[in-house]
Amino acid sequence: MKKDTIKSLGFGQFAGQQSIDRRTLLKVSASIAAGATAGLLLPSGHALAEEPKRGGKIRVATNDASPADQLDPARLNTFTDGLRTYFVYEKLTEIDANGKHVPQLATSWGSDKSASTWTFELRPGVTFHNGKKLTAADVVHTYKRILDKATASLGRSYITDVKAVRADGDSHVVFELEAPNAEFPIRTALRWMGIVFEGAADFPKDTIGTGPWKLQDFQPGIVASYKRNENYWRSGLPYIDEIESIGIGDEAARLNALISGEVDVIQAVNSKAVARINGTGTAKALVASGGPMATFSMRADTAPFTNNDIRTALKHAFDRKRFLDLAFDGVGVIGMDHPVPPSDPFFNKDLPMPKADPDMVKSLLAKAGAANTEFELHTSDANYGGSNAAVVLGELMKSNGAKVRVTRHPADSYWTAVYMQAAWSASSWTVRPTALAWIEAGWIKGAAYNEGFWSDPRVDQLVRQAKQELDETKRRKMVYDAQEIIAKDGSSIIPIFVPWIDGVNNRVQNLKAHPLLFCGAGQWAEVWLNA
Structure with a gap:
């Protein structure tokens, strides 16, 4: 498809000229690429209290770094991996x-x-860090790696409907899908889709x-x-040297490392610490609303949780509002x-909200x-609310007739040694861009994050149909x-959705809370230091 053809594909040409929003995403035109992305791709242009300064070093502390850390964007698995790849x-x-x-890296797209x-x-x-020019071949290589089962990419589950990806010259990439998917373009924004150079396969050596x-x-x-x-292709950016x-x-x-000035940014602040950080006079809490999710998933393939009763x-076995208040100081929304x-x-x-019902608990x-x-x-402190959230949940369940023992594990080994291995474990989810993306991530057969080891053919079928349905009401x-x-x-027990909360030293300027990930999702090109 030639460049002028892409530009000619207009909004609303599918499904009876429907209105378009972020969820349907049937087309983004070249005019949007040129004029509506200043906040991300170009110097922002909005007035700042001071002129941005170049130079300096930021130290950031994450909560789940471990010997299993890796820098292959297709295979990232932890909050630390995700932030670093950005x-x-x-x-x-x-x-x-x-x-x-x-x-x-794309300026426009159409279908x-x-x-x-x-x-x-x-x-x-655009060039890579090694001086190589970005071409369509690099994008093709990236997506073929993600789609290759041998890569074991957790991002693969979001693009399994891609049956072929090919270059159309150096500047166009074509994705052929097994079936219509009105949401496909937004999948290219997921964190596993970082573009690597053609031939990259050995990480961290190929972290370019x-x-x-x-x-x-x-x-x-x-x-x-x-x-x-x-x-860097964005002229004049980034401001930070290191x-x-x-x-x-x-x-x-x-938390103490932030308050003492040992680090400039910390990830995963407990809601109970927000007032303390804001009271220091040297740091502030950065809060982003959205859909980060605390879950407590039971393995449906492992006794006793094979029994839906x-x-x-x-x-x-617990009151969700009370859980939110006790474990998260009321900061969040009920799931x-x-x-x-x-x-x-x-x-x-x-849908009705599940309520605490001791009689039902006893009977079932x-x-x-x-x-x-x-x-x-x-559980572990790597989860939202730390281990304390699981302890609170366990105590509330005990008061309603379910006997629960909470076992805490070290944060640095939790995701590799406990998560999705124990019969019942806590976990913390980052945000997915659409409802379908949420469900596909862990609640269909073969999903990469099917931490409850549960699926239902009815859900699988509904997801398949919804992805192909261009009528928004039907979808x-x-x-x-x-x-x-x-x-x-x-x-899965999903009692609450929590905001992202980070701690930021006051000398760090223009770090914006982000709806998809801690620490501004690593989008730091316009961040600068007021030393």
């Missing part, structure tokens, strides 16, 4: 700090009339991207350091055991022969139905 790599498209889907073939036009003049900083040193579990990319990322798994130690009993947050336009607002556990069973819940009904099945029969 410094080095860029994607075809991005989600900005306002939650808008915008161009990044055929069925939304089953998508073509992206690449930004000219097009992003604002170049990798300098990497010691898994200890440190990753970066220096400014002098040839970034050093370290891991501090202990929540209190991480037990799962249902535990879902009704209803499916993964779609209330802020999503496809959230099923008709007795029916399942588990009246005297003690259920073990595994919403399908997503509503999927949420109802997951809430009723699924194996």
